[in-house]
Amino acid sequence: MSITSTVHGQGIRIVTMNYPPVNALPTAAWFAIADAMNEASADPETRVVILRAEGRGFNAGVDIKEMQKTNGHTALIAANRGCYEAFKAIYECKVPVISAVNGFCVGGGVGLVGNSDVIIASDDAYFGVPEVDRGALGAATHLSRLVPAHQLRAMxxxxxxxxxxRLESFGSVQAVVPRDQLDETALAFAAEIAAKDPRVIRAAKEALNGIDPIDVNRSYRFEQGFTFELNLAGVADEHRDAFVTTGEKLTT
Incomplete structure (x- = not known):
């Protein structure tokens, strides 16, 4: 189980999530993603980053079982901070980040791809934020970058x-390809960016972030405040316990 960062070709860095069976990431992994993105930013040879995953799906969010094994709110605070740092590091990475999404991308996975610059997905990929069913909130900030406003609320x-x-029809996903072509398609797109003058691309990334209408870091932190409220009220524990015990959402 790991987050790895390798260099492929001229200036293409590949960050891979590999936490079987479903890439539900423990706290340490979220911080490791942030570290990998910060490393890419600091490396003058890195021109573009691909974020990808091994296994059945791209990302299943946080490891709820890890959280429920810990008394008090220590694990919750760590997981929320880890997600915040990972999403922030992707958004603030000084070079473009391409998410290559296979299978499911839910919860925290939407936070990762929503803050990336380009999304390329396999034809079996799907996206969602099941936080309401887990007694929490979060990643609406990032889902709002993928779908129109009323679609966001309905989802x-x-x-x-x-x-x-469907996301490709909105223009949120750059390309949808057969799963066995996902990596090569992402690499080809990355190579197109890597062939540009890296000084101009880094300036372009900073400029595009500067004209975003919403401060995604502040917006996501605001959402997290409601998650803490639901935890302090005991609501979130009820939902997480039901999920860990039965694998189903809590019915009321």
């Missing part, structure tokens, strides 16, 4: 998912 309230093909 958020119901925990429904959306396919990569």
């Amino acid at each position: 958020y309230y119901t925990s429904r998912t959306i396919t990569a093909t």
